[in-house]
Amino acid sequence: MSLIQKIGYIRRDLNILHSWCKCQSGMGQMHNSRYAFNRTHKWFKHSVILSPNPTITQGYWDERVFRLGNRIYPEWDCALLCHYGLGGHMKPHTDHVVFHFFTVLVNIGYCTFRIGNEEHLLDDGQVISFNSNIPHELLPVSSERASLTFRRIHSIYIPN
Numbered sequence: 001m002s003l004i005q006k007i008g009y010i011r012r013d014l015n016i017l018h019s020w021c022k023c024q025s026g027m028g029q030m031h032n033s034r035y036a037f038n039r040t041h042k043w044f045k046h047s048v049i050l051s052p053n054p055t056i057t058q059g060y061w062d063e064r065v066f067r068l069g070n071r072i073y074p075e076w077d078c079a080l081l082c083h084y085g086l087g088g089h090m091k092p093h094t095d096h097v098v099f100h101f102f103t104v105l106v107n108i109g110y111c112t113f114r115i116g117n118e119e120h121l122l123d124d125g126q127v128i129s130f131n132s133n134i135p136h137e138l139l140p141v142s143s144e145r146a147s148l149t150f151r152r153i154h155s156i157y158i159p160n
C-alpha cells in the first residue's frame with residue numbers, strides 16, 4: 001500500500017508551468033515561510049494565515065492556477081505555490097486543522113517526499129494526492145524546486 005496516490009503528470013504544459021513559476025518568483029509577491037527552510041510562498045483564491053489564529057482572506061487570482069485546480073481538484077478552496085531554493089526543506093509535520101486532509105500536489109522540479117515511513121521521489125510535473133494528517137516531510141532539495149498544493153478549507157473558517 002502506498003500513502004500517496006499518483007494522479008498523473010503535467011506533460012504538454014510543463015515548460016509553461018516552469019516559466020510561470022519563475023515569473024511568479026520575480027513578481028515580488030512571494031513571502032518567506034515561517035514553517036519551512038529556504039522557502040517562499042504565495043496563496044491563490046484564499047490566503048491562509050495560521051497563527052496566532054487561523055485567518056482566511058482573499059488570495060491572488062491567476063487564470064492558470066484556476067484552470068489547473070478546477071481540473072485536478074474541482075472542490076479546491078486554496079492553492080499554495082511554494083518555491084524552495086537549494087537545500088530548502090520542511091520538517092515532518094501534519095497540516096493545520098483548517099484544511100481538509102485530502103491534498104493534491106503538483107511537483108515542479110525534483111524532490112524526495114516522505115510520508116509515514118515511505119519515501120517517494122517525485123518527478124518533474126508529477127501530480128499526487130496524500131492525506132496531510134499523516135506526518136510528511138520534504139527532504140532538502142538539491143536543485144530549485146516548487147510545489148503547487150490544492151486544498152479545501154473547512155467551511156466554518158471561510159468568512160462569508
Ligand SMILES: O=C(O)CCC(=O)C(=O)O
Nearest residue numbers: 082090095113136138147
Ligand atoms: O512543498 C511540498 O512538497 C509540501 C509542503 C507541505 O507539506 C506543506 O506546505 O504543508
Ligand SMILES: [Fe+2]
Nearest residue numbers: 094095132136
Ligand atoms: Fe504539509
